Amino acid sequence: MDWVELFISAGFWAATLRIAAPLIFGTIGELICERAGVLNLGIEGIMTMGAMAGWMWVFQGGSLWGAVLFAAMVGGMFGLLHAILTVHLGLSQHVSGIGITLLASSLSYFLFRMLLPNTTTPPKITSFQPLDIPFLSDLRFFGEAFFSHTALTYLALAIIPIAIYLLYRTPIGLATRMAGENPVALEAQGINVLMIRTGAVIVGSAMMAIGGAYITISAFDAFFFDMINGRGWICIALVIFASWKPGRALFGALLFAGLDAFQVRAQQLAGGDIPYQFFLMLPYLLSIGAMIIISKRMQYPQALLVPFRRGDRI
Amino acid sequence: MANLKISNVTKKFGPLTANDNVSLEVSEGEVVALLGENGAGKTTLMNILFGHYVADEGEVEIDGIKLPAGSTDAAIRAGLGMVHQHFTLAENMSVLENIMLGTESLWSLKSTVARSRRKLENLSNEYNLHVDPDAGISELSVGERQRVEILKVLYRGARILILDEPTAVLTPAETDQLLANLKMMVAKGMSIIFISHKLHEVLAISDRVTVLRHGAMVGEIETRNADKAILAEMMVGRKVTRPKAEVMEPGSIVLELENINVAGKDKATDLLSNVSLNIRESEIVAIAGVAGNGQRELAELLSGLRPWDSGEFKYRGEVVSKADANEFLKMGFGRIPEDRHHTGTVGEMSVWENLLSENLRKSPFWKFGTLIDFSAHRKKAAELIEQFDIRCSSMDTPARLLSGGNMQKLILARTLTADPKFVLANQPVRGLDEGAIAFVHEQLLAARTNGAGILLISEDLDEIFSIADRVGVIYHGHISQLLNVRKTDIQQIGAMMGGDMKAVA
Numbered sequence: 001m002d003w004v005e006l007f008i009s010a011g012f013w014a015a016t017l018r019i020a021a022p023l024i025f026g027t028i029g030e031l032i033c034e035r036a037g038v039l040n041l042g043i044e045g046i047m048t049m050g051a052m053a054g055w056m057w058v059f060q061g062g063s064l065w066g067a068v069l070f071a072a073m074v075g076g077m078f079g080l081l082h083a084i085l086t087v088h089l090g091l092s093q094h095v096s097g098i099g100i101t102l103l104a105s106s107l108s109y110f111l112f113r114m115l116l117p118n119t120t121t122p123p124k125i126t127s128f129q130p131l132d133i134p135f136l137s138d139l140r141f142f143g144e145a146f147f148s149h150t151a152l153t154y155l156a157l158a159i160i161p162i163a164i165y166l167l168y169r170t171p172i173g174l175a176t177r178m179a180g181e182n183p184v185a186l187e188a189q190g191i192n193v194l195m196i197r198t199g200a201v202i203v204g205s206a207m208m209a210i211g212g213a214y215i216t217i218s219a220f221d222a223f224f225f226d227m228i229n230g231r232g233w234i235c236i237a238l239v240i241f242a243s244w245k246p247g248r249a250l251f252g253a254l255l256f257a258g259l260d261a262f263q264v265r266a267q268q269l270a271g272g273d274i275p276y277q278f279f280l281m282l283p284y285l286l287s288i289g290a291m292i293i294i295s296k297r298m299q300y301p302q303a304l305l306v307p308f309r310r311g312d313r314i
Numbered sequence: 315m316a317n318l319k320i321s322n323v324t325k326k327f328g329p330l331t332a333n334d335n336v337s338l339e340v341s342e343g344e345v346v347a348l349l350g351e352n353g354a355g356k357t358t359l360m361n362i363l364f365g366h367y368v369a370d371e372g373e374v375e376i377d378g379i380k381l382p383a384g385s386t387d388a389a390i391r392a393g394l395g396m397v398h399q400h401f402t403l404a405e406n407m408s409v410l411e412n413i414m415l416g417t418e419s420l421w422s423l424k425s426t427v428a429r430s431r432r433k434l435e436n437l438s439n440e441y442n443l444h445v446d447p448d449a450g451i452s453e454l455s456v457g458e459r460q461r462v463e464i465l466k467v468l469y470r471g472a473r474i475l476i477l478d479e480p481t482a483v484l485t486p487a488e489t490d491q492l493l494a495n496l497k498m499m500v501a502k503g504m505s506i507i508f509i510s511h512k513l514h515e516v517l518a519i520s521d522r523v524t525v526l527r528h529g530a531m532v533g534e535i536e537t538r539n540a541d542k543a544i545l546a547e548m549m550v551g552r553k554v555t556r557p558k559a560e561v562m563e564p565g566s567i568v569l570e571l572e573n574i575n576v577a578g579k580d581k582a583t584d585l586l587s588n589v590s591l592n593i594r595e596s597e598i599v600a601i602a603g604v605a606g607n608g609q610r611e612l613a614e615l616l617s618g619l620r621p622w623d624s625g626e627f628k629y630r631g632e633v634v635s636k637a638d639a640n641e642f643l644k645m646g647f648g649r650i651p652e653d654r655h656h657t658g659t660v661g662e663m664s665v666w667e668n669l670l671s672e673n674l675r676k677s678p679f680w681k682f683g684t685l686i687d688f689s690a691h692r693k694k695a696a697e698l699i700e701q702f703d704i705r706c707s708s709m710d711t712p713a714r715l716l717s718g719g720n721m722q723k724l725i726l727a728r729t730l731t732a733d734p735k736f737v738l739a740n741q742p743v744r745g746l747d748e749g750a751i752a753f754v755h756e757q758l759l760a761a762r763t764n765g766a767g768i769l770l771i772s773e774d775l776d777e778i779f780s781i782a783d784r785v786g787v788i789y790h791g792h793i794s795q796l797l798n799v800r801k802t803d804i805q806q807i808g809a810m811m812g813g814d815m816k817a818v819a
Contacts, residue, residue: 171418171425178415181404187366188402189416189466190387299406310366 006265013145015264018219020257021156022047025211026235027242027249028163029204033079034239035167036200037180037303041097042082044232045104046075046205047212052108054213055223056115058125067217068152068210075209076202078104083198090307101232109225127221128152152210152218159207163246176200180301183308193308208232237287243298255290259283317342317505318363318394318474323372325358332358333369334530338507340474345496345506347520347537349513349549351747352718355529356509357399360476364396365389376474390416395472397463399479399509403451410434410447413466437468441495456604457488464495475499476507481515485604486775486808493519511549513542525549546748554748557755559762559781561800565595567631568736568767569616574625576611576791585611587791589625593736593767598758599796600770600782602807608791609771610652613740616769617649618642630735643672648734648766652741654721661714665706666695668713669728694731702727703753719750726757737761737768743777755781775804789813 006012026047033040040046050071057067078100085096116123128150131137136147167173175196178186183193211231216223234256242249263279270279318340325333332355340346350356362369365386374381376392403412414430431447438444443461451459460480467475477496481489496506496519510516516523516537523540525533525548533548547553569592576586586608593599603609614620615627618639627634629645651657659668670691681687695709702723706716716724722742729737739758743751759781762768772778778785784796787810794815797806 169425171414171422172420174411174415174425175420177407178404178411181406182402184398184400185402185404185412185415187386188364188396188398189470190365190385190390191416191420302405 002269006262006269010141010144012261012265014148015261016254016258017146017149017153018257019260020253021153022211022214022219022231023235023238023253023257024156024160024250025214026208026232027238027253028159028246029207029211030235030239031204031242031244031246031249032163032167032176032207033201033204034304035180035244035301036176036197036204037183037301037306037308038083038086038197038201039093039097039305040079040082040201040204040208041094041236042078042100042104042205043097043208043235044228044230045101045108046078046208047215047228047232048108049078049104050075050209050212051216051227052112052212052223053209055125055216056111058127058217059115059123064128064217068213071209071213072206075212076206078209079202079205080198082205083201086307087194087197087201090309093305105228112223122222122224124221125217127216128218150218152214156214157250160246160250167246172196177301180303183303183306187308187310194310197308208235211235234287237291240298240300241287241290241294243294244301256283256287259286317344317377318507319375320359320363321372321375323359323362323369323374325355325362325367325369331529333362334528335372336526336529336531337372338524338531340505340507342473342505343500343503344522345500345508345520347516347523348507348509348526349511349516349523349545350526351511351549352745353747354526354549356526357478358529359526360396360478360507360509363389364394364476390470390472393471393473394476395467395470395474396476397460397467397478397480399482401459401463403459403462405452406450408448408450409445409454409462412451412462413447413469417470434465434469437465441465441468441498443468443495456483456606457485457491460484460488460492473503474505474507476509478509479511480508481510481512483605485812486804487812489515513545513549516545517542527551550748554752556748556752556780557759559598559759559783562596562762562783564597564783565765567592567594568629569593569769570626570628572626572628574615574627575623576615576620577623584791586615586622589791589793591786591793591796593769595735595765595767596762597784598762598768598770598782600772600778600785600799601788601793602772602775602778602785602811603788604811605773607788608793609740609788611791612788612793613652613738613771616647616738617651618647643732646732646735648729648732648737648761650722650725650729650737650739650742652744652771654718654725655714658725659713659721662712664710665699665704665713665716665724666692666709668724669695669698669709672728673732698727698731702757719746719753722746722750722754726754730757730761733764734761734766737766738771739768740771741773742770743772743774751777775807778807779804787811787815789815 026043030040030043053074054067054071057070058064082096082100085091086093130148131151133147137143139147167177175186175191179193179196186193186196212228215227238249238252238256241252260283263282267276267279320336320338323333323336336359348356358367361367363374365384365388368384381392382388410431413434414425418425434447443465445458445461480492484492500506508519517540520537523535523537523545524531527549572590574586574589575584578585591599601609601612611620615622618637618641621637655661692709699709704723704727705720713721713724742754746754758768770782779799782799785799785807786796787794787807794810
């Protein structure tokens, strides 16, 4: 009986959306990079940096939306770094990405310590508050589950259709997808492959950073160490799970977030009978299972990980 | 007045001069053939013209206006269109998407899909190039993909069309269709640069032929004054004649396949389906076909690299139970793989190591059962280099530095010195120049005289008709009945390559 109640409680659904939002930003960001042919393993670090930058902006007295823009800008700069290394210099995307993750996370913690050398309890900021939507927020169940969220959560949901439109309905989206499928085709049509890929990595990284900022300025109201806690890696897996399609990425993010919301509640329900670590493991275990099932039908971008060099001997 | 003018173009890649002071003019409505062997610099010249490469010296003018170097976009806007040798299409995308790419401003917020589709349909009808705009590229045949490439160029309003080896991947019937289409475009006022090393096509389509050799222009001739012999000599620089097979009495059956099936990854389609064939001693059996019809799987099967699902595999009367490359080698199989660079040689290893890598465990190259006998090994390598005329600076040169022809000689030397009973020759002359082709054919014919049974997989019908004894056609994993080469002709085999198996008499 308790288990059924869990799924029909508004709190469970609200938590699912809240957990999914940063994953959506990160996954769509990663998806844009990979669609253009560049794997971005810097995501974990860029999200940490975004979390740090967003929080810092507000802590220093800036506005919340200013913080979102600032985080995006900082993320975009790390994206530019990744693009210079992998797109322009053609270095290993794996090595560069891991390097950026290490650099960006350490730099975030370093800046935090520089700013607050002696604090043990991270100071709180005023974060995004739930929007009060007339009529809808007052609905029973639905009001609490789906219409009691912050503006940034609704933005996360809005970027899915925007990403779909841009990727599939505009010339720049076509060029981006082509950069990940066959860059030579772009080159042959007179479009600069390096420019398209660089642009995609910058935009994608900016979105990852917004995902990171969501954690500090919408989900919580402070910055502390290990806050991103592997969310970036989950986004990498979600992109594969989604077969590089934004619509499916939304589904994947909600599924994973639902599992995560479930495990927290299941821990309490199960009491001490099952060690809580088992529940912590559940979402990851099920993600691996899902990946195994879909791996056979995977259609990945043909030119993912393949550097493009202009004027090389063909 | 010349429509297109290339003047004094020079391009170097490191120590290699790919283009040496080349000039070329093309007028409106004219078809100029650019003839030359592989590596003569034809593609490099066109890539400079199209802005993919920047020339070290020289310039390109269209209608008297100089093209900026290294800008493909400018070349396209000036009216140039290029159909590349390797198609520049994305397989996971639709025909329409591939064609629309680059035709709209990147910053426009909306694609004009409906209008583009209408424009494409009008072009298709006007030039008689039909293809479904919504089909994915991966569903299309090679001939259809080429049509998409040509449509792409027409869509952008090209007036000068460059075709780089356009017939290399086509069946004879598709080639005829292409040539007919090109003639129609010329009649509408388009100029064409047709790059090829196939003499009969050049003679059929062009008004004028320009010949490149080792990067330099060696001659120009009006097509009506030319014939095959004249062009061949201009292209190669000397008279070369390919050897022809003498009739020989074949011996007993060396290798026999009976109803062999190899299932695809998804188990729904067969890569090889009920394949039956036999090869006798002192005989060359050719398998003709357009690339991608199961040749690779057949070659892997006969190299011991791919297991089969059902059917019988017999070697000299004995049943072979499983695919085992090492065992096949010991039994006397010789292999000339399709891809010289990746499967034929180990590029970073030296010529002498590559020469004996298949004979490693044979005495006298093996010492105490564990060690390589260096001196015996190197002595044998020196002999082979001499015997097969492998041009390399020393036997310690890494194999990747050899030219295509010399790399193939290395593989031939390694394979034939083991005195194989059966030889698999997969596209043995692809990408080689005339001199090297003649050498490879002589060596294969010599092995045949020595009693070897040879299976030749080839897309080149001239090759098949000059050295093979029997020929079968592979199409969608099926292999036709084997026909006597001396009792069939190119038209019949060509029709079968296009899928018309009924052409089997």
